[in-house]
Amino acid sequence: xxxxxxxxxxxxxxxxxxxxxxxxxxxxxxxxxxxxxxxxxxxxxxxxxxxxxxxxxxxxxxxxxxxxxxxxxxxxxxxxxxxxxxxxxxxxxxxxxxxxxxxxxxxxxxxxxxxxxxxxxxxxxxxxxxxxxxxxxxxxxxxxxxxxxxxxxxxxxxxxxxxxxxxxxxxxxxxxxxxxxxxxxxxxxxxxxxxxxxxxxxxxxxxxxxxxxxxxxxxxxxxxxxxxxxxxxxxxxxxxxxxxxxxxxxxxxxxxxxxxxxxxxxxxxxxxxxxxxxxxxxxxxxxxxxxxxxxxxxxxxxxxxxxxxxxxxxxxxxxxxxxxxxxxxxxxxxxxxxxxxxxxxxxxxxxxxxxxxxxxxxxxxxxxxxxxxxxx
Numbered sequence: 001x002x003x004x005x006x007x008x009x010x011x012x013x014x015x016x017x018x019x020x021x022x023x024x025x026x027x028x029x030x031x032x033x034x035x036x037x038x039x040x041x042x043x044x045x046x047x048x049x050x051x052x053x054x055x056x057x058x059x060x061x062x063x064x065x066x067x068x069x070x071x072x073x074x075x076x077x078x079x080x081x082x083x084x085x086x087x088x089x090x091x092x093x094x095x096x097x098x099x100x101x102x103x104x105x106x107x108x109x110x111x112x113x114x115x116x117x118x119x120x121x122x123x124x125x126x127x128x129x130x131x132x133x134x135x136x137x138x139x140x141x142x143x144x145x146x147x148x149x150x151x152x153x154x155x156x157x158x159x160x161x162x163x164x165x166x167x168x169x170x171x172x173x174x175x176x177x178x179x180x181x182x183x184x185x186x187x188x189x190x191x192x193x194x195x196x197x198x199x200x201x202x203x204x205x206x207x208x209x210x211x212x213x214x215x216x217x218x219x220x221x222x223x224x225x226x227x228x229x230x231x232x233x234x235x236x237x238x239x240x241x242x243x244x245x246x247x248x249x250x251x252x253x254x255x256x257x258x259x260x261x262x263x264x265x266x267x268x269x270x271x272x273x274x275x276x277x278x279x280x281x282x283x284x285x286x287x288x289x290x291x292x293x294x295x296x297x298x299x300x301x302x303x304x305x306x307x308x309x310x311x312x313x314x315x316x317x318x319x320x321x322x323x324x325x326x327x328x329x330x331x332x333x334x335x336x337x338x339x340x341x342x343x344x345x346x347x348x349x350x351x352x353x354x355x356x357x358x359x360x361x362x363x364x365x366x367x368x369x370x371x372x373x374x375x376x
Contacts, residue, residue, distance in 0.1 A: 030099060030262060076114050089121070160176055209224065235248050236249045297319075318361055
């Protein structure tokens with residue numbers, strides 16, 4: 001875990017150096033008026049896991065296992081945790097962070113599931129050369145454990161956590177607590193401790209005001225507002241004009257009422273969606289290939305499909321053809337028939353989606369390849 005902890009630390013440091021303006025916006029994670037404790041679920045997550053850690057260290061036997069799995073499951077459920085890590089990766093790549101990375105398309109009151117959020121974050125982590133964090137999620141996150149615990153679909157004996165009404169893990173339904181479960185809980189605790197300390201230290205590091213450069217939306221000076229209690233907001237001077245008078249914009253902590261508030265900022269969900277989808281399209285247009293997870297890309301295609309904006313449809317179609325062609329070339333080169341059939345199944349969805357998007361892109365060659373690939 002040492003390499004993973006070092007990588008998390010480096011991600012925070014590199015993003016702060018790249019764009020401190022966007023780094024601070026990610027720390028605040030502003031979505032609307034609310035207190036520090038109520039606007040984000042991070043602080044309750046921090047407190048709850050610390051509470052579970054104390055009990056996990058204190059108890060033994062089945063009690064230790066129950067509390068350990070509760071800690072493990074709670075860790076993987078926190079949405080703002082993924083939002084912050086995903087936003088840091090986007091900023092490192094030269095894009096903007098977002099407080100809404102993991103909302104379902106057309107259903108903004110619902111978040112994506114835990115497994116979906118992890119899948120979406122893996123490609124970003126890979127792009128930012130955070131392979132050890134990718135390995136952490138792949139080696140330690142098992143939805144079967146979380147689902148059986150939260151649905152009471154498990155039982156215990158002195159040595160094992162036993163899955164019920166669940167798919168096995170690596171062919172096993174009896175998971176030895178000492179050799180399998182506890183080591184993963186310890187890894188989760190190490191990751192949690194590092195992330196929590198980095199987040200709180202970053203928040204508390206702003207003991208005085210600091211001027212930085214940032215895009216709002218054009219490049220300008222901005223003041224990070226510091227205090228003895230740490231970060232208290234971000235101000236852009238003379239950013240808007242009302243009736244001939246200039247006013248500051250920003251996100252501020254209201255000391256009297258103890259809550260965050262945005263001032264002179266226009267929030268438009270439609271505009272934000274357009275900006276974020278454009279940035280995602282740009283990312284994939286410059287990516288040579290999708291390496292780790294296809295989930296984020298498919299989520300992007302779903303959003304473009306629902307919005308039905310012609311320019312986005314055209315760009316998405318070209319991306320589907322681009323990634324389909326890469327897989328088609330591998331299919332043609334593959335000599336082993338079993339692997340060739342598997343590659344065909346991977347390639348076809350890209351081409352089929354490209355055809356049904358109804359873009360202005362010529363898909364005649366794509367249609368011919370679909371017929372070719374569907375032949376036995």
